[in-house]
Amino acid sequence: MTGKIAVTPRSLSGAGHPVLSRLMERGFEIVYPAPGKMPSEEDLLRSIPGCVGWLAGVEPISVRVLDAARGLRVISRNGTGVDNIDIPEAQARGITVERATGANARGVAELAIGLLLAASRHIPWSHQHLSQGEWRRRIGCEVKGRALAVVGCGAIGREVIDMALGLGMEVVGYDPYPDARFVRAGFRYAGLEEVLRDADAVSFHCPPGEKPILDEAMLAKMRKGVIVVNTARAELIDDGAMLAALESGQVSTLATDVFHNEPPAASALLSHERVILTPHAGGFTEESVDRATSVAVDNLLKNLVCP
């Protein structure tokens, strides 16, 4: 089979990627619905009909788009989160959804640890003041010996656990499907409340559910001054409750890579001096993009080309 394949991830729709040539060698034509940016629903409604494959990013994929996607056989994410896709609705239309499991795990985990250290040593705050000629110091804390809660112990969570153990942290993880084969000295699984209640820092690595995990009630149960790192999804945290917790000092720093809308609108939370921001860059390393794109192309070909 040949035909058109849409490519929409922000990391690929600007300059493409050498691995996409494998699709062209098989006779597929590549189309970019929204070069260099996240496509809107209108961009998708205009470009997806007529495509047999879709190498997709984190853009919302609405039922309207699925309805219009006549002839589409497979949506292949070049990452791991599929919360932007209504999988049962896709499957009901005969569309297979694939994900690049674990392909960007190292990139995201390194950013999460970077954010944890940036928060514990106030690196962005120090840089901001010093670059404006102000010599100010805010006392930090060492992570060695501190308790890290890892919520979601899949591909990314496990990389974070290993790095945090290497830093001498005590790591406790929560996962609704704990893996008995994942055994590490200094790591144990526990229930969600216990994990969060006893943490000096928490790092999220799970898909979002129906409700935020960090809401007012949960934040109130946590240690005062906890550091929160979110490289997973914005929906895991109640923004209003988080702002109040930052104001009261219940949370010392929120470091987040993810937003409800990307790019996000200005808000009191995002401009708070104890909030550290990165632009959904967890998986945006040369290595993670290479691996994730390669797996996503494999997953397209697996579904579109007979062996």
Ligand SMILES: NC(=O)C1=CN([C@@H]2O[C@H](COP(=O)(O)OP(=O)(O)OC[C@H]3O[C@@H](n4cnc5c(N)ncnc54)[C@H](O)[C@@H]3O)[C@@H](O)[C@H]2O)C=CC1
């Ligand atoms: N910032 C970024 O650039 C990136 C962010 N992500 C986010 O990170 C998340 C994790 O990615 P991976 O580790 O690759 O996925 P994964 O599928 O390997 O692991 C996810 C883990 O979360 C667990 N889980 C499911 N519901 C949970 C809950 N309510 N509480 C705690 N754990 C729960 C699962 O059992 C699984 O072990 C993705 O869902 C995505 O939202 C993923 C890649 C890049």
Ligand SMILES: O=C(O)C(=O)COP(=O)(O)O
């Ligand atoms: O893999 C994921 O779930 C991600 O969040 C990666 O996002 P990106 O493809 O780097 O925009």
